[in-house]
Amino acid sequence: MSSSTAPHDHGETKTLDQIKNPRQVVKKLLSELQDEGVGAKVRRSIGRPELKSLDPFLLLDEFQVSPPAGFPDHPHRGFETVTYMLEGAFTHQDFAGHKGTIRPGDVQWMTAGRGIVHSEMPAGPGVQKGLQLWINLSSKDKMIEPRYQELQSKDITEAEKDGVFVRIIAGEAFGARSPVYTRTPTLYMDFTMQPGSHLQLPIPENWNSFAYIIEGEGIFGNENSEPIKSHHCIVFGPGDGIEAWNKSGSALRFALVGGQPLNEPVVQHGPFVMNSKAEIKQAMEDYYMGKNGFERAANWQSDQ
Template sequence: MSKGEHPCELQKPRQVARKFLARPQHEGMGAVVRRSIGRFELRYFDPFLVLDEFYVTGTAGFPDHPHRGFETVTYMLQFFHSWQGGMMHEDFTGHKGTIKAGDLQWMTAGKGIVHSEMPAGQGTHKGLQLWVNLSSQNKMIEPNYQEMQSKDIATVARDGVEVRVIAGESMGVKSPIRTRTPTMYLDFTLSPSSRLRQPVPSTWNSFVYVLEGEGVFGREGSPPVGPHNLLLLGHGDGLEVWNKSGKPLRFVVVGGEPLGEPVSQLGPFVMNTEEEIDRTIQDYEMYVNGFEMARYWRSEAMVGQDL
């Protein structure tokens, strides 16, 4: 067995079906994101609505804004060369804290949340935010948080391959995160000359997002792919990856069970029909049906700007 090769046999490895380079764009208040899912070429990849690699500096960020009907997964990144700050989070229920480098926040917006995400301290703060759609039966559940510090995220290293198990399972380790829409989220680092075989349920949609280094994905003879590229994977029971470069390769593998339901979206509101979106807008404007606490709430970050 070669370095990094794990004893799982894939009957039909997934190939790269499409590739997108995520280019920078402005979002929120002065923030920059590289959006790969949720842009005009790829509006939706069931059950995933948005994938952003975000960068915030100084006073830039994502001030008070609402959500309904899905989950946001915020994962602050630690890069090979340095640690990158964190994001301060607060919402209208009084929940607040700091998501530091390597930490995870899995937020279920459900029937409604209004929150703020702003940088903690100086420097540039980098992370990934994934939006996971909820089924019609879960869209109006009560909001909820699952949070994990970096030290508590299960990490396994073997034969040149390291994985942080954000959600799902890899290399015999399972994450405690509950995913209402069945989801896997794995952060891999492959040392030079290592190889990975990662099973993915054959009925799920899955993708790769490259963070650092260059890797060969799906087929050994394929050209290497570098940072900020999203790779949509075709059908199969898993993924094969090779690091043939002289530097470490880091990427995330994300997969989810498709909901197969209609999607109606208006910005931060995601429901099944236009009528439900209309009711959501009315609920938000009238401060009812989950948005009651939004009437008088402003984040500390926004109040501080008024002083």
């Protein structure tokens, strides 16, 4: 079910020296551990009361899960989940018969659309680590058929420039582009900056953007500002691109995410995200009654 459709063309990418108005940090949030799934712990940043959402993004979790904990059978409707493995492996299984394991550096981009019931469980012993991002879908896309884009680590576009290495999960950087198709126009990058390096990257001016620091510490927006450490989510204000510096003695690794706002009402009830309370009520009824995309839900159970 992988898609080979070409990505959206979101216009010409500016060259680095065209960033005239670097985005500044407008919010800094330390992600905190909380219970999720069955026995699992996640560090949540987007999706907490302090940062309920950042249109079009609904949730960002950094998960650290050891068996037997995990995320057993559960439904989704109305958005996409993007799972990026940092360490270990997770096996996904859904009610349409789709099954696969993602390992370090692999990405699963799942468009839940009108309905998916799936499980996400550790594939081996020890701690499995990764990031999961929820991206909202526009009202016209919320009830599309589910689909997957899955990239193995070896197939993710990579580029390097002046001590800055990037893995491009979605979007374009340093003249290189990801093959991932984004229904909600999105960029998603994994940057590693060596000590002393400086990054400039254009981002469309009308998009929202944030960074999540995975390892190390970095300076963002203003060269004279205080370094920000790991497990922090940084929300950027308006501008035409981001600037970052690594003035520490060790590598800085962070995820950079940006997306075009949908500017639509968001009504969320757990794993269902729609535009109105009536649509949420319909989603719950469809799930419990096994209809309108959830026909296979009643008789399916994962074997994990």
